[in-house]
Amino acid sequence: MKLKIHSVTKRYQGGRKTAIDQFTAELTPGIYGLLGPNGAGKSTLMNLITDQIQPDEGEILYGGKNISKLGKSFRSILGYMPQQQRLYEDFTGRRFLWYIASLKGMRSSLAKERIQLLLNTVNLEDDADKKLGAYSGGMKQRILIAQALLNDPQLLILDEPTAGLDPKERIRIRNFISTIAADKIVLIATHVVPDIEFISKEIILLKQGRLVLKDEPHRIVAGLQ
Numbered sequence: 001m002k003l004k005i006h007s008v009t010k011r012y013q014g015g016r017k018t019a020i021d022q023f024t025a026e027l028t029p030g031i032y033g034l035l036g037p038n039g040a041g042k043s044t045l046m047n048l049i050t051d052q053i054q055p056d057e058g059e060i061l062y063g064g065k066n067i068s069k070l071g072k073s074f075r076s077i078l079g080y081m082p083q084q085q086r087l088y089e090d091f092t093g094r095r096f097l098w099y100i101a102s103l104k105g106m107r108s109s110l111a112k113e114r115i116q117l118l119l120n121t122v123n124l125e126d127d128a129d130k131k132l133g134a135y136s137g138g139m140k141q142r143i144l145i146a147q148a149l150l151n152d153p154q155l156l157i158l159d160e161p162t163a164g165l166d167p168k169e170r171i172r173i174r175n176f177i178s179t180i181a182a183d184k185i186v187l188i189a190t191h192v193v194p195d196i197e198f199i200s201k202e203i204i205l206l207k208q209g210r211l212v213l214k215d216e217p218h219r220i221v222a223g224l225q
């Protein structure tokens with residue numbers, strides 16, 4: 001399946017601020033890096049693709065259908081990893097995963113199986129019953145990745161997956177993402193070039209809401225230096 005973002009524009013402040021400007025791109029399975037300075041429109045674009053906000057102009061299609069009209073069936077194929085400040089610190093890791101599974105409408109037998117598997121995958125089994133407030137930065141990133149993967153999504157959107165991590169953890173997260181990416185469309189927003197340089201098939205460069213470049217990493221990274 002393809003994700004087609006067709007000439008999408010999103011404005012704020014009653015139309016005075018254009019956050020995303022006539023953005024067009026077609027994404028097929030594989031990893032894409034979304035690169036751009038602060039204020040470039042990365043979060044806005046991710047909010048649009050995850051159907052949390054709607055475009056003022058243009059449309060976003062998955063499998064040929066407008067994602068806003070797919071509703072529940074779109075949410076069932078979507079995995080989204082937000083930034084850490086959106087974590088509920090009073091939940092334990094396990095309770096957090098159960099909560100997200102219920103939001104995704106997963107049957108409890110399936111949820112139980114997936115939660116066990118994913119706690120294992122991200123190496124948090126022993127910490128599953130501790131509160132998220134007591135987690136380190138790396139543990140928070142791992143539980144956020146786990147929740148994004150609960151429904152084995154076809155479309156995975158990761159917002160700054162290595163933010164606040166030390167170099168060692170950054171590399172582990174990066175490697176982990178590359179192992180789970182098979183036949184999914186994965187979009188990774190970051191301003192850390194090495195996060196995506198070696199694992200993405202293409203980098204999308206965003207500036208002032210516009211797509212500046214979409215190309216293989218080695219061609220883009222050379223131009224950035």
Ligand code: ADP
Nearest residue numbers: 012013017019037038039040041042043044045
């Ligand atoms: P990035 O994630 O790349 O830092 P954003 O998508 O957050 O960029 O922001 C793009 C532009 O839109 C910025 O100029 C930002 O100030 C503006 N913006 C983002 N969200 C809102 C909002 N809810 N209301 C008004 N302006 C916003």
Ligand code: ADP
Nearest residue numbers: 120121122123124138142145169172173174176
């Ligand atoms: P190793 O690092 O030797 O693979 P660990 O026991 O530390 O072994 O980790 C087991 C698995 O847990 C890893 O293969 C990986 O899938 C997952 N994992 C561990 N740490 C992280 C991390 N920081 N981010 C994502 N996944 C991790």
